[in-house]
Amino acid sequence: MSDTPRLDQRPEWTALKDHRARWQAHLRELFAADPERAERYVVRVGDLRIDFSKNLVTDETLALLRELAAATDVFGLRDAMFRGDRINITEDRAVLHTALRAPADAVVEVDGENVVPQVHAVLGRMSGFAERVRSGEWTGHTGRRIRNVVNIGIGGSDLGPAMAYEALRAYTDRSLTFRFVSNVDGADLHEAVHDLDPAETLFIVASKTFTTIETITNATSARTWLLEGLGGEEKAVAQHFVALSTNGEKVADFGIDTANMFEFWDWVGGRYSFDSAIGLSLMIAIGPERFRELLDGFRIVDDHFRTAPAESNAPLILGLLGIWYGNFFDAQSHAVLPYSHYLSKFTAYLQQLDMESNGKSVDREGRPVQWQTGPVVWGTPGTNGQHAYYQLIHQGTKLIPADLIGFARPLDELSGELKAQHDLLMANLFAQGQALAFGKTAEEVRSEGVPEEQVAHRTFQGNHPTTTILSPELTPSVLGQLIALYEHKVFVQGAVWDIDSFDQWGVELGKVLAKRVEPALTEGAEVPGLDPSTAALVAAYRELRK
């Protein structure tokens, strides 16, 4: 057992608890006392302007939070990550997604070997392949050019490319169709391919382990669909299937030539893998040059996180704000609300990044934690949310800190009236931040002549914290910056909470049990060891499907 003090027994933690116990100020008062905070509580990184002035913090709060970060050696663990130390303890692995976007001349060693040349070699192969598909040089088995790209993967092998494809749609080659299949529900693959011509379809099978049952099942069904459509010639597979994986052996077992495999490495976690070979579908969509811009965006934030002092270190500040709410205000969730249609899948992507990383309840030593860890992350594009669940954020009983993400310019694609709608979109973002922070007092409601019996219902308490992330335009680089910002925020929180943010044992049990239950459904066999509730459900299922 190590002698690392328990987080909640550290004096820095106690100091924050005391600070919280004394906390009374409303955001209205904080701004009245210090209007300058609107300018002072802003950090800039790359193209991101991050305004955290509407948070329930003062200079004292921020100083106490930074002291907690120093005591828990967040920057020490950060340096260990960038250096390639095996900070994923339970899997005994380095955590080096930052090497995926390192410049070609950087040196990052794993077991004494510089991994950067391998990274750039794979990027080079991906670029060559992407160009061949985009130009029509890579053809299908019948000689027709590829018009459709279907990525089959799940979790980290799906969410990143699917999210980024949506986000960067304006930069994509519109003559190609892209689909993303993840669900083992046959409906997903069916809907993705039913209107496609197999002769023009390329499947990208994306799986770090190449053992994930959903992906292997869908890939097998996709192969059947392809072969049926192309007259059953096995050798057609080579032109229509490529693999993205760390596991060459399994790729070969599946029947994909490893010459058509794009590799990554066990030091890239699934949820951190989308800027590895896992991004191939996106690279085909936007082209290698744009993909490199995306990587540059990641790198801008990596460099900032590595070098900026604590006072202006954006991921550190965002991580600490989350700790302040989760551990000292009992906030259970965190909303991420993009005011951009293109970011419609952004929060779903962050759910895996954040909740799979920090949904842990034992510390690095395996001791049960005595403090809250990762929040429930949720949200959809803001304007739509306003007409659905914002009511609860404004007037419900829960504290829900939120990030509002917006862009100064709409993309060039939009013209005329559609372009002009952008101001209305952004007016909504600004108005929500304002209403959430400052609310509307009973006096203000009364002064509008509202009948007394309605005053309470129409009063907005305000004091709901938001952080506004504003940038000029949603470019590939800006998307990379945003993702890296959240990656490192999640890192900061895991470091303070003293948990392993890089394993995911919590997803294993369900997988094992599903394998055990399946025979009972398909063969009607008795499955020993089913609990009474599950056994009754299985019996009802069998009865209903007759």
Ligand SMILES: O=P(O)(O)OC[C@H]1O[C@H](O)[C@H](O)[C@@H](O)[C@@H]1O
């Ligand atoms: O890429 P794969 O090996 O197929 O894994 C896909 C996903 O499934 C697993 O269950 C993990 O929970 C995820 O972290 C991973 O991204």
